[in-house]
Amino acid sequence: MSAGKVEVRFAQEQFDRLYGHLYPGDDREHAAVLLASLVERRGKPARLLVREVIVAVDGVDYGVSPEGYGRVQASFINRAIIKASRQRLVYLHVHNHLSDRSVAFSRVDMASHERGYPALLDIADGMPVGALVFGARSLQIDLWWPDKTRSSLSRCLAVGSRVTRLFSSPKEAPRAAYSPEVDRQVRFLGEEGQALLADATVAVIGLGGVGSMVVQDLARLGVGRLLLVDTDRLEASNLSRVVTATHADVKASRLKTELAERYARAVNPAIAVESIAGDMAD
Secondary structure, eight states, X not given: OEEEEEEEEEEHHHHHXXXXXXXXXXXXXXXXXEEEEEEOOXXXXXXXXXXXXXXXXXXXXXXXXXXXXXXXXXXXXXXXXXXXXXXXXXXXXXXXXXXXXXXXXXHHHHHHHHHHHHHHXXXXXXXXXXXXXXXXXXXXXXXXXXTSOEEEEEXXXXXXXXXXXXXXXXXXXXXXXXXXXXXXXXXXXXXXXXXXXXXXXXXXXXXXXXHHHHHHHHHHHTOSEEEEEOOOBOOGGGTTTOTTOOHHHHHHXXXXXHXXXXXXXXXXXXXXXXXXXXXXXX
16 A cells, blocks of 8 residues: 655755765675654655664674675664654665666565565554665655555655755656746756746845845746745835835835745746835844
């Protein structure tokens, strides 16, 4: 059975540490355990927020069986699942394959889950358990819920100074619905790139000369959601710089957030906008 999809999120430094352990350049499989918080969201995929990366030390916690299959020591699993249970976190076993942009669990992997995860669910005491398998540029999850329904991957994000996105295969990556308004962008970004813009939330803090132009470009690019923050009302001296404003707005002393939101919605009726007429410092 399936319980839909789940999303996995890392801090970038957690992801980099895990990835460096799995792919040190030796073309071998390695293993780890993740402990993650569970965020269930109505109408959206559940989200797993990685809290801790516990690497399995080669030759101590992890080895290769005579048949050539990777095997994690029972003592390592036991310590990790008990810690997860005590902290009400989700236990996730991790290993890597040597594939690239597409990855899936092997028959041996799935048979191991069938044997071991019912017992892990008992120890987890009401929390899900599961496994992640990495390819070099891909990821899949087999998450077991307490009722033994299972979920696969929606997407994985590693967030830091950059954002790394992983899917189980290229065909699972989102694609933007075509529209003539973004035709030229799709020609060089591709449907996947345009879909990332449509899925993005961008905050613009300060909606004067620079901020109003940023809003103008984001709305036309097809960004899905804007968060607009500014405490000021329009004055006559702003009119030469604020591209979202008119003379009538000066007379009405309208909020700059109001002008930016009006412009964004006029250019892109599908955009979602949240405006905060306040000081960011507050």
